[in-house]
Amino acid sequence: MHxxxxxxxxxxxxGGRVPGPDARQALHDAIDIARGADELGVNGAYFRVHHxxxxxxxxxPLLxxxxxxxxxxxxxTGVIDMRYENPLYLAExxxxxxxxxDGRVALGVSRGSPEPADRGWEAFGYExxxxxxxxxxxxxxxxRFMAAIRGGGVVDAAPGQFGAGARLPIEPHSPGLADRIWWGAGSRATAEWVGEQGVNLMSSTLLTEATGDAFGDLQAEQIERYRAAYAAAGHTGTPRVSVSRSVFPVVTADDQVFYQLRAGGARDQIGIIDGYESTFGRTYVGEPDALIGALRNDAxxxxxxxxxxxxxxxxxxxxxxxxxxxFATHVAPALGWKPNTEGPVRGVSAAAVTSPA
Structure with a gap:
């Protein structure tokens, strides 16, 4: 883990067992959590997008x-639902x-997860x-979004403005941003498609597949297929791969409350989402040494x-x-992590993704 x-x-x-903040408070809390995480040396602050x-x-606005x-x-983000987006405006x-x-953006995009609205993207004008x-x-x-992000021309110039056949790119253009776009994949087949596209892989918080294998093993196969497809498509460089987990280190007596809040998620679960039999990953709750061992065993x-x-x-x-x-103090260092003191991740060496000794 790099x-x-x-x-x-x-x-x-x-809603739920704990009264929630209102929309204003949730946004302000998000900003304050990100600021505190930055001070801790955490590498990234990512947000789900739902309509x-x-x-x-x-x-x-939040980012x-x-x-x-x-x-x-x-x-x-993890992820922006592309069904709802004007791709050129999003690229701008x-x-x-x-x-x-200053080059610290890493956008996860995808088809998105099931939404409360029936074909809600049509209400946004996308039919x-x-x-x-x-x-x-x-x-x-x-x-269309990636073509714009990469700086290519996406629309014909007005006659007489830039010469016959001129194509105009979106403005502004941010060099390097195309290398920091991720697609959120919930299956092995989608992961292979992501590799062919040459973008980074954000493996979903669940997989729309159920083979009987542990969630971590099924997801590891997904990652392996992605990397193979990326290489087979002729892309160069080392793409980034992320996975998501719920992890609650128990360090003090007060932390015990998370045992009660998360007691039902100690094992992988199988369920139906969006019409697919799906695998949901377990929640990790425990003392640091136990978490370190469990996460090292998560392929x-x-x-x-x-x-x-x-x-x-x-x-x-x-x-x-x-x-x-x-997590930063008691768990992450044992998995190979060091506090972020220089800025966002720019590249990942092969050694960075192997298990620490």
Whole structure:
């Protein structure tokens, strides 16, 4: 494990066992958690994007606020639902954000997870999907987004403005941002497609497959197939791979509360989501030595270079910084991590993704 960050689902409003903050408080908490994580040396602050739900829906204002008040931490998403996006406008926003952040942006995009709305992307004006889940629309938007991010011309110039046949790129352009785009994949087949596209892999918090294998083993196979497809497509460089886990180190007596809050997730689970039989990863709760052993035995955690801790953001700033601080102090160093003192991850060597001795 070379890097770790947090992944916030950004829940707010009433519901669940713990009363949640309102939308304003959830946004301010997100900024404060990211600032505290930056001070701890955590590598990344990432946010889920959902529509028609009491969660974060428009990430750019939030990421801009975080970028403006932090120094080193990578800021990004996991994931932006491309069914709902104007790809060229998103490319403009992403480039501007990356320039403000001095190259600290890492955007995860994908088809997105199931939403409360029935074909909600159509309410945003995006019609024509043949797939009932909108996967074809998401990939069409992604292709146009990546063409713009890479700086190519995407529209014809007006006659007489720049010469016959001129094609105009989006502005601004942020060099290097294309290398920091991730696609969130929930299956082995999608992971292979991601490798062919030459972008980074953000392996989902669940897999829309159930083979009987442990979640970590199934995800490790997904990562292996992705890397093989990336190489077979002729892409150069070392792509980044992230996985997400819920990890709660128990360091003090007060931390015991997480045993009660997360008692039901100590094992992988099988369920139906979006019409697919799916595998849901377990929750890790325990004392640091036990967590270190368990995470070392998680094949996907040790294969990926980046671990994203899914945090209970609705519990507030202090509780979440305690989780991150305990992980950074008592668990992560044993997995090969060192505090971030220089800035975002730029490349990952082969040695960085192997299990520490």
């Amino acid at each position: 890097a770790f960050g947090f992944l916030s689902f950004g829940h707010y409003g009433p 028609f739900a009491r969660q974060h829906s428009s990430p750019m 801009s606020a975080i970028a403006a008040t932090t120094k080193r931490i990578e800021v990004g 926003e992403a480039a501007a954000l990356d320039l403000i952040a 024509g999907a043949q797939d009932p889940r909108g996967a074809d629309l998401a990939r069409e938007h992604f292709d 996907a955690v040790m294969s990926a270079d980046t671990l994203k801790l899914t945090i209970p953001s609705q519990l507030g700033v202090d509780a979440n910084l305690s989780i991150l601080g305990n």
